[in-house]
Amino acid sequence: MKKFDxxxxxxxxxxxxxxxxxxxAIFLVVDLMENLDDFLDKAAPxxxxxxxxxxxxxxxxxxxxxxxxxxxxxxxxxxxxxxxxLIALKSGGVSLYRFMAPFLLLAVALSAFxxxxxxxxxxxxxxxxxxxxxxxxxxxxxxxxxxxxFIQDSRDRILTIGIYDDMRSTALRVSIQEFDPxxxxxxxxxxxxxxxxxxxxxxxWTLMAGTERRFTAGGEVQSEFREKTLSAMNFSPDDxxxxxxxxxxxxxxxxxxxxxxxxxxxxxxxxWLVDYYGKIAFPFxxxxxxxxxxxxxxxxxxxxxxxxxxxxLAICFLYMIFLKVSQAFGYNGDMDPLLLRMVKxxx
Numbered sequence: 001m002k003k004f005d006x007x008x009x010x011x012x013x014x015x016x017x018x019x020x021x022x023x024x025a026i027f028l029v030v031d032l033m034e035n036l037d038d039f040l041d042k043a044a045p046x047x048x049x050x051x052x053x054x055x056x057x058x059x060x061x062x063x064x065x066x067x068x069x070x071x072x073x074x075x076x077x078x079x080x081x082x083x084x085x086l087i088a089l090k091s092g093g094v095s096l097y098r099f100m101a102p103f104l105l106l107a108v109a110l111s112a113f114x115x116x117x118x119x120x121x122x123x124x125x126x127x128x129x130x131x132x133x134x135x136x137x138x139x140x141x142x143x144x145x146x147x148x149x150f151i152q153d154s155r156d157r158i159l160t161i162g163i164y165d166d167m168r169s170t171a172l173r174v175s176i177q178e179f180d181p182x183x184x185x186x187x188x189x190x191x192x193x194x195x196x197x198x199x200x201x202x203x204x205w206t207l208m209a210g211t212e213r214r215f216t217a218g219g220e221v222q223s224e225f226r227e228k229t230l231s232a233m234n235f236s237p238d239d240x241x242x243x244x245x246x247x248x249x250x251x252x253x254x255x256x257x258x259x260x261x262x263x264x265x266x267x268x269x270x271x272w273l274v275d276y277y278g279k280i281a282f283p284f285x286x287x288x289x290x291x292x293x294x295x296x297x298x299x300x301x302x303x304x305x306x307x308x309x310x311x312x313l314a315i316c317f318l319y320m321i322f323l324k325v326s327q328a329f330g331y332n333g334d335m336d337p338l339l340l341r342m343v344k345x346x347x
Contacts (some may be wrong), residue, residue, distance in 0.1 A: 004089065004094070005102045008076060008080065008099075008102070008103075009102050009103070009106060011076045011079070012072050012073070012076045012103060012106070013072075013106075015071070015072040015075050015076055016068045016069055016071075016072035017068075019067070019068035019071045019072055020061065020064055020065060020068040023060075023064040023067060023068060024057065024060050024061060024064055027060045027063075027064065028053055028056070028057070028060065031053075031056070032053070035137075038137055039137070042136060042137055044136050044137065048132060048136055051132060052129060052132045052133065052136075052137075055125045055126070055128045055129035055132070056125075056129050057125075058117070058121055058122045058125045058126075059122055059125070059126060059129070059248070061117075062114070062117065062118050062122050062282075065110075065114060065286060066282075066285035066286050066289055066319075069107065069110065069286045069289050069290060070289035070290075070292075070293050070315060073103065073289060073290050073293035073294050073297065074293045074296070074297045074311065075297075076297075077293070077294045077297035077298050078297040081297065081298055081299070081300045082300060086099070086298060096294075096295065096298060099294075099298075100290075100291075100294050100295075103290050103294060104287070104290060104291070106290075107286050107287040107290040107291075108287060110286045110287075111283045111284050111286045111287045112283075114282075114283030114286060115280065115283045117283075118279055118282060118283055119251055119252040119279055119280075120251045120252070122248070123248065123249055123250055123251045123254075124251070126246075126248045126249050127245075127249045130246070130249060148160075148161075148162065149161040149164055149240065151235055151239075151240070152267060153233055153234050153235050154234055154264065155181065155184070156178060156179045156180065156181045156184065157176065157177070157178050157179070157233075158176070158177045158179075159174065159175070159176050159235075160174070160175040160176075160177075161173070161174055161196075161240075162174070164240060166237070166240075169197070169198035169200070169237040170195060170196070170197050170198070171195070171196040172194065172195055172196075173194065174191075174192070174193045174194075174195070174196040174207065174210075175190070175191070175192050176190065176191040176192075176207075176230075177189075177190050178190070186215075187215055188214070188215055188216075189212070189213065189214050189215065190212075190213045190215075191207055191210060191211070191212050191213075191228070191230075192210050192211050192213075193207035193208055193209060193210025193211075193228075194208060194209045194210065195207075195208040195209065196208065198236070198237050199229075202229075203236065204229055204230060204231045204233065205229070205230045205233050206227055206228065206229050206230070207225070207227070207228045207229075207230065208226070208227055209225075209226060210224070210225060210228065211223070211224050211225070212224075212225060212228065234261070234264065235261070239258075239261060247272060247275035247276070247279075252276075252279060252280075255272065255275065255276050255279070256276060258272065259272045259273060259276060270331065271331045274327055274331060278327070285319075289315075292315075296311075
């Protein structure tokens with residue numbers, strides 16, 4: 001690596017880190033101001049609030065990293081251009097492609113890091129952040145309510161759970177309906193039980209104090225039972241828990257397994273596929289902004305660094321608008337999730 005590579009890359013890294021720190025601090029202050037009334041109403045201790053925002057920081061870093069990289073690419077290249085250093089490099093036989101080479105390598109490495117960071121680190125900290133918000137601030141309570149849960153265990157089996165106790169892996173007021181695979185409108189059996197317990201060793205569910213009804217062409221046969229083990233069930237307590245979780249709380253593996261389970265049950269998984277592909281596509285924004293930003297800033301313009309900063313903000317604003325609009329199309333099923341993933345990469 002030549003001296004000018006070290007010089008420019010050092011400027012790029014320092015500017016990116018400074019921008020990331022500044023954007024993160026601004027984001028934290030704005031969010032704190034927005035939620036300050038809730039914190040005061042709940043009398044949340046200062047230590048809990050500090051812990052909440054420590055766990056919130058990785059999510060902010062994930063969102064602000066492409067913005068910081070774009071701003072750094074524009075500032076670094078724009079500064080070299082305004083000081084005529086790029087002209088000197090070109091006069092020495094250094095092309096723009098050669099100038100971009102170390103930045104592209106750095107962007108590729110940064111995108112690879114972001115895939116790991118966004119896929120495993122951010123979901124882990126989001127789980128802890130949401131747990132604090134649910135316990136102390138009474139936010140995202142759809143996870144802790146666990147009442148009136150409906151699960152399609154397979155294409156021919158539907159469960160209804162009145163109350164689910166996550167600590168004991170126990171469901172109350174359970175109803176299970178089984179249907180004819182050849183005719184989904186024809187019910188073949190129904191189980192109603194006061195309680196359903198999970199056996200972790202055998203990995204099956206046991207119905208307690210219930211009734212079993214079998215429907216045949218000859219009529220209905222009903223019987224009562226004290227205990228009945230169901231070995232053909234496809235879901236576990238983890239599936240119930242993940243069904244209540246947000247995609248931001250699940251890493252790549254968990255979200256992929258959750259989507260596969262929902263597909264097996266015949267559910268429409270377009271919304272989850274959009275989030276899954278988005279987790280993979282979003283890190284490549286770091287590479288895209290470098291490819292776009294450096295040639296753009298290499299052309300000298302009036303206004304200096306202020307113009308570069310304004311352009312960076314405008315590009316980021318347009319990018320976020322396009323991202324949200326394309327996600328809405330994917331959630332509604334108007335756009336294929338895999339196509340949406342490619343659009344995010346190109347955006």
